[in-house]
Amino acid sequence: MSAVRGRLSGASRWLWIWSALGAAALWVGVILVTGRGAGGTLVAALQISSFLVLVGLGQMLVIASGNGNIDLSIPNVMTLSSLIAFSVAGSGHGSTLAGVLLGLGTGLAAASVNVIAIFLLGIPPIVATLSVGLLAESAVLEKATGFNQVAPPGLQNFVTEQVAGIPLFAIVVVVVTVIIGWVLHRSSFGRTVLAVGQSRPAADRAGLHGTAAMIGCYLLSGLLAAAAGIALAAFSGPSTSLGDPYLLTSVGVVVLGGSMISGGRANTTGIWTAALLLNLIVTFAYDVHFSVAVQDIFEGAIILGVLSFGGSAISG
């Protein structure tokens, strides 16, 4: 039994290779179809993927803590945080820093409601975070009436800036990825997250503060969702449906990247390869002039396809 388990976990550790190979194939596909330069295609993919990586990292932390934990409030938290930030800092009036801080605070506040609902009221995470998402959606709709702010110029420059041809924001997200990878595998917080994700009773008996670790994951997820939402709104303009595509994709990058959906194992490199894969799918589908409908089918089919390749490795 333990031999089987070892073999499976070995397979899962390398699952991200599948998404990396898929991303590479689509990269070549896009270059062939459009005749665009290889570098330009990659830079565009890095830029767009960095927002997904940021929310994916938060979702990965929550899912890694196991016990049915999942954050489905991410899309609406992204949208709400960006609207709050822009309502203070938008159009270059008020202070950009104050706006961003308030936006991040919004993410933390929403995450705190998740935490109260899950750990104080004992509501299952799926229902709790979906309901908190509804609360945030209401706030978005209220906030959006008569909203006409655009991104503060400083923030817009920050997310579109390139250093030596590489998007600055992607570099920042790579640094964040490395930090989270380090925290997860080297710090006592991260090890508690993985331990409680593997076995709650075992973690409890080892005297670890499992609940505190899970709470930390939700707070980080809210913070990262807010940061991604603000950055994305600065990049592509604020909208009430800004975060909507991130419900599926934030969970998708975690699983396609080789983290275990039942918790206990996380892979930060895989978040990047999976995010590149998902975004290149959309780019490819767009370039070969698939309709939105076919893009949806294509995305769903690729996710199910990759899952059926590495499926038994995911559930552990």
Add this chain to the structure above:
Amino acid sequence: MSSLAVSEGKTARRSLRPSRFQLHEVRELLLPIAALAGVFIWTMSVQGNALSYEGLNLLFESAVPIVFATIAQGVIISLGDIDLSVGYFIGLANVIIAVYLVQQPGLGVLCLIGLVLAFVVLSVLISVRKVPSIIATLGASFIWLGVGRLILPTPGGAAPTWLSSFFTLNPPLFPLPIWLIAGGGVAAYLILFRTRIGILIRGAGSNFDALAATGQSRIKVRALAYAVAAVFAILAGFAVTAVTASGDPTASSDYTLFSIAGVILGGGSFQGGRASTVGMVAGALVISLIGSLLGLLNVSSSLQVGAQGLVLLAVIAGRRFWSERGR
């Protein structure tokens, strides 16, 4: 949780049947039923003529799809799985009914059968490749949405004439929606508690490994459960089409959350193995009536979404404290 012993012996059979007078089971049902009574009385006090035949008809019309969606979700959850695609699945059924069933009935029927088969194929993928249902159904939801958009890029179509005339029927005693809800509940009860399929599904939810040890194929049991769920979801699609008189692949997306909340409110458990059809139907009705009540109370449409979220949190937290005190 029901003890698991699938053998042909009479005692083992009886243990899987619902025992009629178990105190904690009655207690589990009290909360959704009390919540339903509370919401219903509140609605009556706001809108007095809601108790009339026509008032009840309007009030429960929009509840029909939610009840059927909740039963579909309940079957999947009693297996220990979860279906995050049921909203878009209903949306796709709605589009097939509003477009093909109106224009080419033969093709429409074939498409609906194909939809059940597609969901069964998904269940086989989940069983064979051990993909978690949560992520497999999340992926599948994109396919349902995409196919729905392919058939009907912008909302449109119409309800088949036989369907709209069926929904204008005025049966005796209660308006049609109440008969449909009761019929759906009875059908779900008979399938889950009085047939071999239902016993296998609930047994699998209690302990899949034990069930597999008795020689039952996991693939078969899951496929049966998913087929039953797909049929109920398609019935929800019929109800949506009749109520809205049109097709829209995205209009039903909220049913995913509503159905999960309805099952949990009705006493279901994500661990599987537990199901109460009365609880599921009551849970679904509470969620539907709260939506109508918020409308009657003139809560602004942007705040209604959040109010619904808040009520869900409150009621489900209440159900948890209620069942803990009972232990």
